[in-house]
Amino acid sequence: MVIRPYGYAIWENMRNDMDRRFKETGHENVYMPMFIPESLLQKEKDHVEGFAPECAWVTIGGSEKLNERLCVRPTSETLFCEHYAKVVNTYRDLPKLYNQWCSVVRWEKTTRPFLRTSEFLWQEGHTLHETEEEAREETQRMLQVYIDFYKETLAIPAVFGAKTEKERFAGAKETYTVEPMMHNGVALQGGTSHYFGDGFARAFDITYQGRDNKLHYPHQTSWGTSTRMIGALIMVHSDDDGLVLPPKVAPIQVAIIPIAQHKEGVLDKANALYESLKKTFRTKLDDSDQSPGWKFAQYEMKGVPVRLELGPKDIEKNQCVLVRRDTREKLFVSLDGIEDTITALLAQIHDDMYNRALENMHEKTHVATTYDEFLDIAENTPGFIKAMWCGDSACEDKLKDATGGVKSRCIPFEEEHLADTCVCCGKPAKHMVYWGKQY
Amino acid sequence: MVIRPYGYAIWENMRNDMDRRFKETGHENVYMPMFIPESLLQKEKDHVEGFAPECAWVTIGGSEKLNERLCVRPTSETLFCEHYAKVVNTYRDLPKLYNQWCSVVRWEKTTRPFLRTSEFLWQEGHTLHETEEEAREETQRMLQVYIDFYKETLAIPAVFGAKTEKERFAGAKETYTVEPMMHNGVALQGGTSHYFGDGFARAFDITYQGRDNKLHYPHQTSWGTSTRMIGALIMVHSDDDGLVLPPKVAPIQVAIIPIAQHKEGVLDKANALYESLKKTFRTKLDDSDQSPGWKFAQYEMKGVPVRLELGPKDIEKNQCVLVRRDTREKLFVSLDGIEDTITALLAQIHDDMYNRALENMHEKTHVATTYDEFLDIAENTPGFIKAMWCGDSACEDKLKDATGGVKSRCIPFEEEHLADTCVCCGKPAKHMVYWGKQY
Numbered sequence: 001m002v003i004r005p006y007g008y009a010i011w012e013n014m015r016n017d018m019d020r021r022f023k024e025t026g027h028e029n030v031y032m033p034m035f036i037p038e039s040l041l042q043k044e045k046d047h048v049e050g051f052a053p054e055c056a057w058v059t060i061g062g063s064e065k066l067n068e069r070l071c072v073r074p075t076s077e078t079l080f081c082e083h084y085a086k087v088v089n090t091y092r093d094l095p096k097l098y099n100q101w102c103s104v105v106r107w108e109k110t111t112r113p114f115l116r117t118s119e120f121l122w123q124e125g126h127t128l129h130e131t132e133e134e135a136r137e138e139t140q141r142m143l144q145v146y147i148d149f150y151k152e153t154l155a156i157p158a159v160f161g162a163k164t165e166k167e168r169f170a171g172a173k174e175t176y177t178v179e180p181m182m183h184n185g186v187a188l189q190g191g192t193s194h195y196f197g198d199g200f201a202r203a204f205d206i207t208y209q210g211r212d213n214k215l216h217y218p219h220q221t222s223w224g225t226s227t228r229m230i231g232a233l234i235m236v237h238s239d240d241d242g243l244v245l246p247p248k249v250a251p252i253q254v255a256i257i258p259i260a261q262h263k264e265g266v267l268d269k270a271n272a273l274y275e276s277l278k279k280t281f282r283t284k285l286d287d288s289d290q291s292p293g294w295k296f297a298q299y300e301m302k303g304v305p306v307r308l309e310l311g312p313k314d315i316e317k318n319q320c321v322l323v324r325r326d327t328r329e330k331l332f333v334s335l336d337g338i339e340d341t342i343t344a345l346l347a348q349i350h351d352d353m354y355n356r357a358l359e360n361m362h363e364k365t366h367v368a369t370t371y372d373e374f375l376d377i378a379e380n381t382p383g384f385i386k387a388m389w390c391g392d393s394a395c396e397d398k399l400k401d402a403t404g405g406v407k408s409r410c411i412p413f414e415e416e417h418l419a420d421t422c423v424c425c426g427k428p429a430k431h432m433v434y435w436g437k438q439y
Numbered sequence: 440m441v442i443r444p445y446g447y448a449i450w451e452n453m454r455n456d457m458d459r460r461f462k463e464t465g466h467e468n469v470y471m472p473m474f475i476p477e478s479l480l481q482k483e484k485d486h487v488e489g490f491a492p493e494c495a496w497v498t499i500g501g502s503e504k505l506n507e508r509l510c511v512r513p514t515s516e517t518l519f520c521e522h523y524a525k526v527v528n529t530y531r532d533l534p535k536l537y538n539q540w541c542s543v544v545r546w547e548k549t550t551r552p553f554l555r556t557s558e559f560l561w562q563e564g565h566t567l568h569e570t571e572e573e574a575r576e577e578t579q580r581m582l583q584v585y586i587d588f589y590k591e592t593l594a595i596p597a598v599f600g601a602k603t604e605k606e607r608f609a610g611a612k613e614t615y616t617v618e619p620m621m622h623n624g625v626a627l628q629g630g631t632s633h634y635f636g637d638g639f640a641r642a643f644d645i646t647y648q649g650r651d652n653k654l655h656y657p658h659q660t661s662w663g664t665s666t667r668m669i670g671a672l673i674m675v676h677s678d679d680d681g682l683v684l685p686p687k688v689a690p691i692q693v694a695i696i697p698i699a700q701h702k703e704g705v706l707d708k709a710n711a712l713y714e715s716l717k718k719t720f721r722t723k724l725d726d727s728d729q730s731p732g733w734k735f736a737q738y739e740m741k742g743v744p745v746r747l748e749l750g751p752k753d754i755e756k757n758q759c760v761l762v763r764r765d766t767r768e769k770l771f772v773s774l775d776g777i778e779d780t781i782t783a784l785l786a787q788i789h790d791d792m793y794n795r796a797l798e799n800m801h802e803k804t805h806v807a808t809t810y811d812e813f814l815d816i817a818e819n820t821p822g823f824i825k826a827m828w829c830g831d832s833a834c835e836d837k838l839k840d841a842t843g844g845v846k847s848r849c850i851p852f853e854e855e856h857l858a859d860t861c862v863c864c865g866k867p868a869k870h871m872v873y874w875g876k877q878y
């Protein structure tokens with residue numbers, strides 16, 4: 001998949017925003033090699049079982065067959081662990097709060113642009129802590145960073161919580177997930193944060209001398225998000241006329257379209273407005289010789305949040321026309337204080353986009369208390385199902401088979417008591433679970 | 440090679456600075472796949488001959504042997520060409536001014552940290568133009584961006600100009616290079632900019648309908664720099680006590696060291712200073728329980744441009760001590776207007792570092808007019824040799840063999856007339872060339 005300039009500009013805006021959040025929470029960026037020797041990948045048993053079937057293997061380097069084949073990283077736990085084993089000695093070296101921006105490869109059989117691709121860009125945080133408590137706090141802290149990012153930057157609501165044991169990351173003791181719902185009711189695993197305990201530390205012999213002068217194994221986390229979030233943007237907000245981009249990541253926030261631009265003064269005024277607005281907003285002035293109608297359609301397709309039309313009559317009245325991409329609403333506003341007007345409008349668009357997506361998620365979330373009800377909802381009203389569960393993965397398997405793919409999404413931090421028994425087997429319920437099909 | 444946080448922070452500062460320069464000159468970032476199918480790499484003859492021997496090959500994906508092996512990109516001309524063939528149709532689609540930040544792999548037999556590694560981070564620009572003239576202008580424009588970056592950001596002077604035919608990039612009609620000299624007189628190919636003519640366009644069948652309604656082949660360029668620039672920084676500026684970082688890319692520009700920090704008021708004042716300075720500079724306050732002497736050595740090793748010492752006596756006098764990393768000079772300055780003082784000092788440090796490196800380059804540059812003189816300089820005074828050349832690559836081979844590795848670095852844009860004849864064969868000279876050994 002080629003990520004072209006407009007798509008990459010969205011990714012850059014996402015990346016810069018997240019990177020700021022990571023640095024504000026004390027993390028540092030590093031870069032690890034892209035190749036993992038097979039023996040290194042095999043050090044943690046669950047991990048290699050999870051990833052080996054998806055690996056791309058380098059077997060020839062510089063015209064010669066390699067003695068040991070190299071995996072193109074599907075994720076970098078093993079590389080971070082090998083490094084940590086070398087650089088961590090005492091509790092003074094902890095915590096290690098590292099993050100990496102890179103591309104990874106997973107040999108997918110079925111791909112979908114942005115949602116599931118064999119190669120994708122992502123960030124992967126890998127941290128090491130003195131105590132289980134600190135590591136668990138970090139796991140939850142980074143989940144919260146993701147939830148905030150989805151809400152504040154992408155205008156996307158989500159359910160979130162813990163994965164069931166069956167759905168955990170390979171090698172993790174706990175996996176938290178943020179799961180937004182696409183417009184059509186299908187879920188997307190939008191970002192995950194894992195607590196590993198000291199399993200990797202033991203496998204890679206990472207130890208530190210503690211405050212008690214004894215050797216201990218540190219506790220570890222990892223957390224990641226990817227270009228899949230561009231897919232989420234498209235699938236949550238867009239419509240049949242193209243993209244609808246949230247203002248915070250839109251490569252162009254305001255598109256200025258001069259009307260009757262051949263008339264005297266129009267282009268001058270449009271240019272002056274452009275020079276002024278571009279100091280505050282990512283602004284584009286389209287003074288090409290295409291018709292205004294063509295330009296309207298063009299920037300609608302590209303999802304530009306605000307179109308600004310400016311013609312001779314507007315100039316006479318010291319006004320312009322603002323058109324919202326999300327609602328198509330047309331506003332006639334004064335050119336005096338136009339920056340403040342647009343700032344407020346962009347904030348309003350963000351909030352409205354979030355609330356519409358939230359409303360959609362609520363509308364497409366249903367409660368099932370019996371097995372038949374669960375199957376009926378799964379077949380007829382795509383979306384999330386809230387239902388009680390006994391804790392047995394056999395019930396997850398049965399529900400998945402019976403519904404053609406509905407899986408547990410997460411156990412939310414605040415569970416509701418919907419019934420006393422598991423929706424599948426009727427045994428006493430342990431948890432409320434969000435269920436749904438996924439991309 | 441693992442790039443740890445401090446090194447990666449240097450790279451981020453370099454990358455952000457260059458990325459701004461690329462965007463200011465109209466370029467857009469994209470992302471291409473990291474794998475190149477073998478058949479695609481083979482489309483341009485010179486190119487595949489240059490790179491195939493250095494490739495890492497993926498032969499197994501997802502447990503299955505691949506029908507066609509995939510090269511991990513050593514450079515991405517072929518991928519950009521395949522994409523351009525699909526998206527360029529008319530002269531209205533030109534120019535295409537794309538850049539990519541990614542990692543590439545070249546299977547090096549001998550590696551040196553930062554200077555020559557099998558995997559490295561880089562940027563590669565790939566542009567497509569209507570005419571030869573435009574493409575040649577772009578090639579020179581981007582060379583100039585590199586020269587400016589080296590001077591203005593890295594405080595590194597360099598010679599620059601055209602590569603001889605023998606030293607050109609695989610497939611290029613012209614290669615321009617920027618060649619800084621390391622402190623020990625050894626050259627480094629610090630960045631290159633290539634003009635390809637329409638060779639790749641013909642090989643990949645990229646055509647556009649021109650203003651004359653006929654089909655034409657566009658003209659192409661590419662240009663790149665890499666994490667090797669971190670190697671250049673180290674080898675140009677540093678000394679036996681560690682790094683000496685130019686202020687523009689130093690992850691920490693000012694390190695505040697409290698003196699007698701247990702005394703009342705010292706840490707309060709240091710903290711207040713830190714809060715104020717960090718708005719303008721990348722500032723670190725080290726209030727750990729290590730001794731001041733340990734801290735001095737630590738931030739010297741890390742190459743922090745300015746150390747700020749603050750003790751009880753300084754506070755009494757409303758002053759502090761600034762110590763330059765590059766010269767060790769100690770300055771007693773007032774705390775009034777300290778921001779302006781430090782801003783001016785950092786600019787002075789940058790200029791002084793540049794001028795010292797320039798002086799070193801001049802001192803280690805010698806003129807040879809005879810073959811014996813050339814060999815004598817090559818053996819006894821490592822550095823650049825300026826000498827005339829007939830234009831025949833046989834003379835380049837002979838000089839390289841006779842000197843144990845001195846190669847042509849570049850033909851500068853402004854050549855001097857040092858003699859009438861080639862320093863090697865005595866035939867009439869065509870060019871003045873800079874020669875030198877390289878990393």
